[in-house]
Amino acid sequence: MIAAEKMLLDADSSYEIAAAIHRAKVVANRTPPPNEVLPVDGKLHVSLIGTPLPFGTEAAVFGESSIDIPEFRAEYKKNTSA
Amino acid sequence: MFDASNLFRIEAVLLAHPIAQSYFQGNLYDGSGQRLTMLSIARGQDTTMQLDAVSTGRLFMIPDGSIVTVARVNEHADTPAGVDIRSNNIFLADDEQNSVVVYRSADGPAMWIDALYIRNVMLAPHAPRRLISVGFGLMAIAAYRLGFKQISLFAAGCGPLPTDYADTMVGYMVWPKFGFDAQVVPVELDRFPNRALLRAATIQDVRSAAPGWWEEHGSGRTMYFDLTAGSRSWSLLLNYLHTALLEDAT
Numbered sequence: 095m096i097a098a099e100k101m102l103l104d105a106d107s108s109y110e111i112a113a114a115i116h117r118a119k120v121v122a123n124r125t126p127p128p129n130e131v132l133p134v135d136g137k138l139h140v141s142l143i144g145t146p147l148p149f150g151t152e153a154a155v156f157g158e159s160s161i162d163i164p165e166f167r168a169e170y171k172k173n174t175s176a
Numbered sequence: 177m178f179d180a181s182n183l184f185r186i187e188a189v190l191l192a193h194p195i196a197q198s199y200f201q202g203n204l205y206d207g208s209g210q211r212l213t214m215l216s217i218a219r220g221q222d223t224t225m226q227l228d229a230v231s232t233g234r235l236f237m238i239p240d241g242s243i244v245t246v247a248r249v250n251e252h253a254d255t256p257a258g259v260d261i262r263s264n265n266i267f268l269a270d271d272e273q274n275s276v277v278v279y280r281s282a283d284g285p286a287m288w289i290d291a292l293y294i295r296n297v298m299l300a301p302h303a304p305r306r307l308i309s310v311g312f313g314l315m316a317i318a319a320y321r322l323g324f325k326q327i328s329l330f331a332a333g334c335g336p337l338p339t340d341y342a343d344t345m346v347g348y349m350v351w352p353k354f355g356f357d358a359q360v361v362p363v364e365l366d367r368f369p370n371r372a373l374l375r376a377a378t379i380q381d382v383r384s385a386a387p388g389w390w391e392e393h394g395s396g397r398t399m400y401f402d403l404t405a406g407s408r409s410w411s412l413l414l415n416y417l418h419t420a421l422l423e424d425a426t
Binding site: 106110112113114116117118120121124126127129130131132133135136137138139140141142143144145146147148149150152153155156157158159160161162163164165166167170171173 | 198205206207208209210211212213214215216217218219220240241242243244245246247248249250257258259260264266267269272277278279281283288290292293295296297298299300301303305306307308309328329330331337339344346347349352367381398403
């Protein structure tokens with residue numbers, strides 16, 4: 095195994111471990127909200143049975159998006175400081 | 177035809193990217209920490225979308241190792257306006273969860289379309305570079321193939337952006353680069369008049385007619401990615417992804 099492959103393998107393994115630890119913490123501390131659909135044997139079933147939303151009402155019905163992607167901000171800073 | 181000549185190629189590039197190899201292989205878990213194997217979404221009386229874990233991860237931008245939960249979003253009393261697909265993983269900022277809502281949007285008096293609304297994507301600084309670029313590319317391809325017609329989000333912020341503010345909201349400027357678009361009204365264009373914008377009706381018209389104007393004077397609003405084959409949204413996204421991924425390869 096070449097060094098680059100080993101590094102990638104190590105990175106993937108450490109991610110899996112970190113993700114598993116994080117999951118265990120989340121599962122131990124979470125209480126499902128009343129509107130949550132619970133899985134059955136690892137499967138989730140839902141229906142889209144509501145009235146279709148009028149175009150343009152998404153933010154009013156679902157709330158304004160909260161989006162923070164540090165990579166995008168860093169890219170903007172890189173471009174402005176170049 | 178559109179898929180074979182456009183999406184197939186960029187999908188191959190995306191799937192070969194280290195981000196897709198490491199984080200979009202469909203290793204998902206439910207709220208109790210057990211493996212999630214399927215998400216089925218009934219669309220009316222006759223059709224049900226059956227998504228395996230790989231498709232679920234790609235359609236909703238959910239990295240491997242995430243916990244996935246589903247909640248109904250109620251608009252009026254018990255009538256669900258949509259279904260919220262939530263995910264939690266180590267790339268998120270503290271106490272955050274990502275969220276994409278599946279819903280039906282009216283498209284005329286007796287028509288509706290299936291659509292997605294990106295509600296929450298709050299990443300921590302240590303999230304890997306290109307996670308969202310690759311993730312959104314895979315999301316759009318999956319959504320197109322599953323028959324969705326649009327992806328929407330509320331893009332925040334306004335220009336001109338400061339250069340030294342750590343929490344600057346850049347969504348109004350970034351998402352149009354991915355192909356998102358929305359209408360502009362004459363009154364906002366008239367605040368900073370430019371003859372090139374006389375016929376501009378959308379953000380993409382503005383960006384095309386007067387490069388730099390939107391970045392300097394644009395503002396946040398709900399934006400839409402048009403998943404129709406051959407749309408301007410696709411053209412912009414494919415161009416963006418080719419450029420970004422080529423940059424990574426060199």
